Amino acid sequence: MRVLVVEDDQSLGVFLRKGLMLEGHEVEWVGDGDAALEMAAQQAPDLMVLDLGLPRRDGTEVLEAMRRDFPSTAVLVLTGRSQVQERVRCLDLGADDFVLKPFSFHELMARCRALLRRREHFADPVLRFGGVEMNRMERTVNYEGVPIDLTAKEFTLMEFLMLRRGVCSSRAELLSQVWHSTPAAGTNIIDVYVTYLRRKLAASHPEDESGGSVIETVRGSGYRLRDKRRIPRFEQPSTQVKATQEDVQAAAELARGA
Ligand code: CA
Numbered sequence: 001m002r003v004l005v006v007e008d009d010q011s012l013g014v015f016l017r018k019g020l021m022l023e024g025h026e027v028e029w030v031g032d033g034d035a036a037l038e039m040a041a042q043q044a045p046d047l048m049v050l051d052l053g054l055p056r057r058d059g060t061e062v063l064e065a066m067r068r069d070f071p072s073t074a075v076l077v078l079t080g081r082s083q084v085q086e087r088v089r090c091l092d093l094g095a096d097d098f099v100l101k102p103f104s105f106h107e108l109m110a111r112c113r114a115l116l117r118r119r120e121h122f123a124d125p126v127l128r129f130g131g132v133e134m135n136r137m138e139r140t141v142n143y144e145g146v147p148i149d150l151t152a153k154e155f156t157l158m159e160f161l162m163l164r165r166g167v168c169s170s171r172a173e174l175l176s177q178v179w180h181s182t183p184a185a186g187t188n189i190i191d192v193y194v195t196y197l198r199r200k201l202a203a204s205h206p207e208d209e210s211g212g213s214v215i216e217t218v219r220g221s222g223y224r225l226r227d228k229r230r231i232p233r234f235e236q237p238s239t240q241v242k243a244t245q246e247d248v249q250a251a252a253e254l255a256r257g258a
Pocket of ligand 1: 009053
């Protein structure tokens with residue numbers, strides 16, 4: 001599952017990222033509220049672990065925006081604010097759970113697991129990537145808001161590429177996964193179908209035909225979707241911040257493996 005950690009304290013952020021990765025999740029970590037929403041648009045996380053005290057945009061504001069724009073992402077709020085009012089406000093804003101700092105790493109992981117399990121039952125049927133929105137339940141696709149009519153095979157091919165989210169798929173992989181066939185049968189059919197898809201995507205916006213470049217050819221390898229809005233992977237908190245006493249305490253507890 002995809003998890004987005006929003007935490008401005010670097011040691012805590014690194015620790016949470018590592019811990020969640022060890023649980024087998026795909027984890028991104030950002031250090032401020034603005035980056036959180038940008039990354040959410042890009043990563044479409046299943047779970048957001050959200051610190052409330054954040055630079056640039058407060059955690060409650062991020063929570064509000066998440067509920068409005070990404071209703072299917074579970075949000076676990078991480079807070080040092082012990083006031084009942086603050087907790088009530090978070091729940092009113094739609095937080096799925098919260099954990100008070102300092103917290104036990106094991107408890108946090110258990111709560112993340114519980115939220116992700118719940119999330120699995122209500123998986124969002126909509127995939128979004130590179131301006132393409134695909135509803136797997138209704139079998140509809142649109143590019144930048146314009147519906148595109150796809151045949152069953154075109155839909156399956158596009159769906160496979162959408163699920164890979166920008167990772168390159170080889171022709172052999174596409175043949176076996178989409179056509180249930182082997183390379184011995186020839187891979188030309190893939191190039192033909194990619195051409196069909198590109199034409200339809202381009203035709204949806206005839207003024208610039210931008211849709212035509214959504215499916216990228218990776219020379220010698222295969223195909224992948226291009227996310228033109230891709231922002232550089234976040235490695236360092238983008239804002240200089242001082243850890244609060246609570247953050248230090250929480251990180252220390254994490255380090256002890258409490
Ligand atoms: Ca903080």
